[in-house]
Amino acid sequence: MDKSFILKGNICHTPVPGQLVIRENAFVVCEDGICRGVFDEVPERYAGLQVVDCGDRLILPGMTDLHLHAPQYAFCGTGMDDELLLWLERTAFPEEMRYADEAYAARAYGVFADRMKRGAATRAVIFATIHTKSSLILMDCMEKSGLVSYVGKVSMDRESPPELTEESAASAAAAEREFIRESLDRGYERTMPVITPRFVPSCSDALMEELGKIREEFDLPVQSHLSENPGEIDLVAELAPWSAFYGDVYDRFGLFGRQGRTVMAHCVHTGEKEAERIKECGVWIAHCPSSNMNLSSGIAPVRRYLDQGLRVGLGTDIGAGSSPSMFRAVTDAIQVSKLRWRLSGSGERPLTFAESFYLATKGGGSFFGKTGSFEEGCEFDALVLDDAVEPCARRLSVRERLERAVYLGLDERGIVMKFARGGLILEKKNR
Amino acid sequence: MDKSFILKGNICHTPVPGQLVIRENAFVVCEDGICRGVFDEVPERYAGLQVVDCGDRLILPGMTDLHLHAPQYAFCGTGMDDELLLWLERTAFPEEMRYADEAYAARAYGVFADRMKRGAATRAVIFATIHTKSSLILMDCMEKSGLVSYVGKVSMDRESPPELTEESAASAAAAEREFIRESLDRGYERTMPVITPRFVPSCSDALMEELGKIREEFDLPVQSHLSENPGEIDLVAELAPWSAFYGDVYDRFGLFGRQGRTVMAHCVHTGEKEAERIKECGVWIAHCPSSNMNLSSGIAPVRRYLDQGLRVGLGTDIGAGSSPSMFRAVTDAIQVSKLRWRLSGSGERPLTFAESFYLATKGGGSFFGKTGSFEEGCEFDALVLDDAVEPCARRLSVRERLERAVYLGLDERGIVMKFARGGLILEKKNR
Numbered sequence: 001m002d003k004s005f006i007l008k009g010n011i012c013h014t015p016v017p018g019q020l021v022i023r024e025n026a027f028v029v030c031e032d033g034i035c036r037g038v039f040d041e042v043p044e045r046y047a048g049l050q051v052v053d054c055g056d057r058l059i060l061p062g063m064t065d066l067h068l069h070a071p072q073y074a075f076c077g078t079g080m081d082d083e084l085l086l087w088l089e090r091t092a093f094p095e096e097m098r099y100a101d102e103a104y105a106a107r108a109y110g111v112f113a114d115r116m117k118r119g120a121a122t123r124a125v126i127f128a129t130i131h132t133k134s135s136l137i138l139m140d141c142m143e144k145s146g147l148v149s150y151v152g153k154v155s156m157d158r159e160s161p162p163e164l165t166e167e168s169a170a171s172a173a174a175a176e177r178e179f180i181r182e183s184l185d186r187g188y189e190r191t192m193p194v195i196t197p198r199f200v201p202s203c204s205d206a207l208m209e210e211l212g213k214i215r216e217e218f219d220l221p222v223q224s225h226l227s228e229n230p231g232e233i234d235l236v237a238e239l240a241p242w243s244a245f246y247g248d249v250y251d252r253f254g255l256f257g258r259q260g261r262t263v264m265a266h267c268v269h270t271g272e273k274e275a276e277r278i279k280e281c282g283v284w285i286a287h288c289p290s291s292n293m294n295l296s297s298g299i300a301p302v303r304r305y306l307d308q309g310l311r312v313g314l315g316t317d318i319g320a321g322s323s324p325s326m327f328r329a330v331t332d333a334i335q336v337s338k339l340r341w342r343l344s345g346s347g348e349r350p351l352t353f354a355e356s357f358y359l360a361t362k363g364g365g366s367f368f369g370k371t372g373s374f375e376e377g378c379e380f381d382a383l384v385l386d387d388a389v390e391p392c393a394r395r396l397s398v399r400e401r402l403e404r405a406v407y408l409g410l411d412e413r414g415i416v417m418k419f420a421r422g423g424l425i426l427e428k429k430n431r
Numbered sequence: 432m433d434k435s436f437i438l439k440g441n442i443c444h445t446p447v448p449g450q451l452v453i454r455e456n457a458f459v460v461c462e463d464g465i466c467r468g469v470f471d472e473v474p475e476r477y478a479g480l481q482v483v484d485c486g487d488r489l490i491l492p493g494m495t496d497l498h499l500h501a502p503q504y505a506f507c508g509t510g511m512d513d514e515l516l517l518w519l520e521r522t523a524f525p526e527e528m529r530y531a532d533e534a535y536a537a538r539a540y541g542v543f544a545d546r547m548k549r550g551a552a553t554r555a556v557i558f559a560t561i562h563t564k565s566s567l568i569l570m571d572c573m574e575k576s577g578l579v580s581y582v583g584k585v586s587m588d589r590e591s592p593p594e595l596t597e598e599s600a601a602s603a604a605a606a607e608r609e610f611i612r613e614s615l616d617r618g619y620e621r622t623m624p625v626i627t628p629r630f631v632p633s634c635s636d637a638l639m640e641e642l643g644k645i646r647e648e649f650d651l652p653v654q655s656h657l658s659e660n661p662g663e664i665d666l667v668a669e670l671a672p673w674s675a676f677y678g679d680v681y682d683r684f685g686l687f688g689r690q691g692r693t694v695m696a697h698c699v700h701t702g703e704k705e706a707e708r709i710k711e712c713g714v715w716i717a718h719c720p721s722s723n724m725n726l727s728s729g730i731a732p733v734r735r736y737l738d739q740g741l742r743v744g745l746g747t748d749i750g751a752g753s754s755p756s757m758f759r760a761v762t763d764a765i766q767v768s769k770l771r772w773r774l775s776g777s778g779e780r781p782l783t784f785a786e787s788f789y790l791a792t793k794g795g796g797s798f799f800g801k802t803g804s805f806e807e808g809c810e811f812d813a814l815v816l817d818d819a820v821e822p823c824a825r826r827l828s829v830r831e832r833l834e835r836a837v838y839l840g841l842d843e844r845g846i847v848m849k850f851a852r853g854g855l856i857l858e859k860k861n862r
Binding site: 075076114296322342343390396403405 | 546840
């Protein structure tokens with residue numbers, strides 16, 4: 001199958017936030033990996049393209065997992081009785097140390113990439129570890145998976161265990177340059193490096209300054225963490241007493257979206273000033289509800305962010321997030337928004353299904369450019385979903401079937417075809 | 432396989448709340464359906480029993496789904512953008528009307544019972560609908576599934592759509608008696624009737640009085656809903672202005688545990704006085720975190736209930752709960768307890784994994800008597816779980832494997848054998 005074809009089936013997408021558009025028994029055209037729109041009949045000009053009849057199945061845009069840690073998949077779902085800083089010390093850091101061993105990295109990242117391939121994400125923005133070679137191994141695995149991804153070698157030179165502390169800002173910068181150059185040299189088609197200061201507590205000002213320069217030098221995007229947990233925020237205030245707020249630290253060093261795309265995970269406790277700066281700088285927020293529950297961080301005010309016009313997508317945040325399922329991230333986001341509405345007294349309306357679906361598709365997808373819906377001109381990422389893997393007693397509407405498939409978490413079981421940029425990356429003969 | 436045998440494997444249970452006991456490569460003995468304990472070697476007196484070697488798999492107690500609505504499984508995962516009273520009107524009630532049609536009931540309850548069979552619950556306490564014959568069909572299906580269950584024909588005679596309103600308290604009582612007598616006549620081995628006023632808003636005082644008499648007459652347990660949602664609680668206060676609090680209404684009519692076992696779903700907004708009455712009467716609380724998120728009800732103060740010594744178990748509450756997975760109920764309960772801790776400022780510590788696991792096993796199981804752990808004398812309900820269905824990069828401890836399997840929701844995929852009261856009810860040749 002080349003990158004020009006037509007899928008026929010029940011097409012569901014959210015071109016506009018909160019508006020689920022459903023076209024039953026319709027045709028979506030992919031030409032050279034680019035979506036040409038949804039049609040009730042095949043337009044004359046595409047009459048020569050192969051039509052893949054997906055029958056009664058659902059056809060959805062590929063999703064974007066906007067924040068996750070590949071090395072942490074090995075323990076995903078364990079160590080969940082701790083809060084952030086303790087969890088890092090007892091669970092996350094000890095695992096990340098293992099990636100000094102490239103044989104381990106090859107095995108573990110292989111398992112990880114295989115899981116990503118089976119899931120609903122066609123795009124991902126991923127943390128590796130401080131280890132240059134292992135991070136490149138992860139890039140190899142991701143390239144092979146067919147997903148389109150950004151992978152970051154993590155930078156950290158303080159407030160971390162010795163095994164995960166780079167010797168100096170200079171050596172960390174050198175390692176980062178090596179990682180970037182080597183990854184560019186490898187000529188990946190769909191795997192790109194991203195500047196990755198772990199978070200402010202683990203990066204000295206000197207390192208941040210270096211990363212700012214490297215960002216400029218290579219014109220790369222940036223990913224990090226922001227305002228996840230009160231303890232962490234206090235620590236940042238101590239470490240950077242000159243800062244107006246947590247995000248101000250990244251901004252000071254040219255790592256906050258003004259100069260190029262930046263995604264910040266969490267923003268659970270972001271105040272008005274930080275939110276304004278996020279808006280001003282065009283930073284993406286990766287909302288990670290599972291992680292924010294597991295680490296007792298709280299509930300991000302996503303309704304407020306959307307009302308303010310901020311850019312928001314969803315992340316599984318493996319392994320603080322305890323599920324690799326993007327469908328689950330969609331429902332988690334809705335569920336926690338309902339609890340926030342009920343418990344915070346803020347009057348912020350809960351997210352609707354269509355809004356959360358938008359965040360998982362076009363919301364996060366926009367970090368990659370134009371993808372995440374079936375509008376004309378989007379890069380063609382799609383899932384063909386057989387929701388009949390979970391039997392149902394009666395005929396539901398397509399709208400109901402979609403909501404049900406997402407709430408029941410049928411992504412892994414139900415996805416029978418998966419495309420990224422028009423390339424078929426997974427095909428399953430289901431049952 | 433008869434009901435006397437030995438399982439060998441990695442045995443995990445919580446005989447005491449919050450204390451996970453793990454015995455690797457150990458033997459658990461089942462004699463005539465009763466657990467005889469866990470041993471490092473097969474005791475002399477059981478030397479004649481067949482040993483089923485489960486290899487490196489996990490052996491867990493069967494779980495109890497303490498609250499769910501069988502008819503609602505047909506739409507499970509849909510209609511989730513509404514709050515309780517609107518959701519009842521738009522989603523739940525229209526579906527329940529369909530069960531006037533016995534052919535539909537047979538099909539839908541067949542799908543439901545099949546799903547129950549595949550899940551982690553070996554016991555369940557289930558709402559049907561007002562329809563006597565369909566409710567008996569559900570009992571047939573549950574009996575065949577092998578699970579041990581209570582099934583209630585629902586009683587409701589007011590504040591409901593006409594199709595779901597029984598004509599009078601007298602006719603509702605007559606139908607309830609018919610249901611109970613017929614279900615007893617059928618001589619089920621593991622399926623029992625339970626008195627089921629839907630909730631106070633849909634039952635007149637006259638009907639409640641009748642149900643209290645029927646309870647006494649047949650000495651049956653009771654299930655209903657309690658203090659789920661602020662709007663519902665206000666309605667109860669209006670409808671029963673003489674009551675001290677919501678639960679007081681059930682108590683007034685002899686339906687609140689003093690006279691026999693009673694389980695109340697939710698208790699999200701239960702105040703001190705209601706909690707004291709619950710304790711005094713020995714009522715079980717079915718905590719349903721998924722449902723309480725989906726309907727924006729809030730987060731039940733489970734830590735407080737446990738500290739007060741109340742009886743608590745977990746329910747999926749299908750279909751307001753959006754997942755039939757009991758593993759997911761375990762993690763949902765932990766996750767929402769963390770959000771409650773963070774958002775309510777109540778200082779109530781989050782639930783630990785071991786505590787939530789206890790709620791799902793022995794906590795809810797106690798409603799059925801002695802079951803839900805592998806202590807000597809318990810009815811033998813067990814799951815053999817192959818957690819390797821989800822590949823892992825490295826060897827984890829058995830403790831970690833259990834937590835991971837639960838967080839990743841591997842129940843349906845991973846259960847390879849399932850026993851209730853010593854009877855093998857599911858066996859799967861995995862992979």
